Amino acid sequence: MVKWSDFERAAIQDIFSKIDYDVVGRAAFSRCLIVYPWTQRYFGSFGNLYNAAAITSNPKVAAHGKVIMAGLEKALKNMDDIKTTYKDLSVLHSEKLQVDPDNFNVKLFSFYCLTIVVAGQMGAAFTPEVQGAFQKFLAVVVASLRKQYY
Amino acid sequence: MTMSLSAKDKATVKAFWAKISSSGEAIGADALSRMLVVYPQTKTYFSHWKDMSPGSAPVKKHGATVMGGVAEAVAKIDDLTSGLLSLSELHAFTLRVDPANFKILSHNILVVLAIMFPTDFTPEVHVAMDKFLAAVARALSEKYR
Numbered sequence: 145m146v147k148w149s150d151f152e153r154a155a156i157q158d159i160f161s162k163i164d165y166d167v168v169g170r171a172a173f174s175r176c177l178i179v180y181p182w183t184q185r186y187f188g189s190f191g192n193l194y195n196a197a198a199i200t201s202n203p204k205v206a207a208h209g210k211v212i213m214a215g216l217e218k219a220l221k222n223m224d225d226i227k228t229t230y231k232d233l234s235v236l237h238s239e240k241l242q243v244d245p246d247n248f249n250v251k252l253f254s255f256y257c258l259t260i261v262v263a264g265q266m267g268a269a270f271t272p273e274v275q276g277a278f279q280k281f282l283a284v285v286v287a288s289l290r291k292q293y294y
Numbered sequence: 295m296t297m298s299l300s301a302k303d304k305a306t307v308k309a310f311w312a313k314i315s316s317s318g319e320a321i322g323a324d325a326l327s328r329m330l331v332v333y334p335q336t337k338t339y340f341s342h343w344k345d346m347s348p349g350s351a352p353v354k355k356h357g358a359t360v361m362g363g364v365a366e367a368v369a370k371i372d373d374l375t376s377g378l379l380s381l382s383e384l385h386a387f388t389l390r391v392d393p394a395n396f397k398i399l400s401h402n403i404l405v406v407l408a409i410m411f412p413t414d415f416t417p418e419v420h421v422a423m424d425k426f427l428a429a430v431a432r433a434l435s436e437k438y439r
Contacts, residue, residue: 178417179424196417256401264408264415272324272331272348275405279332 146284148223155277160220163265168258169209174200175257183252212253219285230288237289254282299422299429304371306422311368313414314407318365321410322357323349325402333398339391360399367430374433386437393438396431403427 148156177184178196187193190204199205215233222229259279263270270278299307314321327348329336343352363381370377385391404423407415415423 175417175420179421200417256404259401260404260408260420263405264412267409267412270405270409272328275328276332 145224146226151273152277152280153223155274156220156223156281159262159266159270159274159278160217162269163262165213165217166206166210168261168265169211169213170200170206171209171264172253172258172261173209173212174205175261176253177205179257180252216285219281219288223281226284227288227291230285230291234289234291251286254286255279258282299371299425303422303425306419307368307371307426310414310419310423311365314411315365315368317410318361319354319358321403321406322359322361322364323354324357324406324409325399326353326357326360328402328405329399332402336395336398339389339395364403364427364430367426367433371426374429375436378430378433379436382434382437385434386439393431393435396434397428400424400427400431 174196177187177193177199184190184193187204187208190202190208192198192202193205218229218233219226259275259282262278263275266274330340330346330353331348337346340346340352340356343350345352347353363378366381367374367378404420404427407423408420
């Protein structure tokens, strides 16, 4: 069972209450596809991902950014049992999507791209302690997504 | 993952660095502060400091030192391996920093860049800087074994 301090709970809720899901979802997912281009492997049906401009203006990318943020919101609303909440999502990623669980995609998207985009949105309010709380939340999310592999 | 820097990457890094270099010390201090808070296992390298809290004197001083190294890397971007040779020896033989930590510090530098330069830190700049910091980490790891 993951233990959240009062500070962590408040910090994480605060972040999600302040960010624009559409903006952040699209920006973070775009960055993942741009900064780690091998992740495009999983999105062959998305059309033009040829360069950064194409990716950031691609409507399927924007739509998928929203899907991901909706998934994160589920975790936010069930912070005390993300593992159970994510059981079906984990199965989806492992069996249907066959995302490489080890380093790629999930970790790259969440730890690196999403953290960086949220930092940019929140500015100085994204203090080291707030960053710590947010990255802990993402770590639990990643672990829960990996739970149903094998 | 050995991905070399293209001419475009180098140009992007140099242009961005020119914009941000005057904030080098602030960037270093903030990145280091974040690393120590978000990845507390990294504190092990600094147990000789009286104060490891964000913005403390030792953190500020060391942040400046680290960014001085990054500045040197930008200047020697065309041959990082030979350019950072003595820094690599320092990290390998004296400091013995586990190279896994280079990625951690790089991530925190990028977070600080996103906060301090929200309009300039575009996805294109992000990928160039990520590649650059990875190349610096590789050059620093050269002498390890």
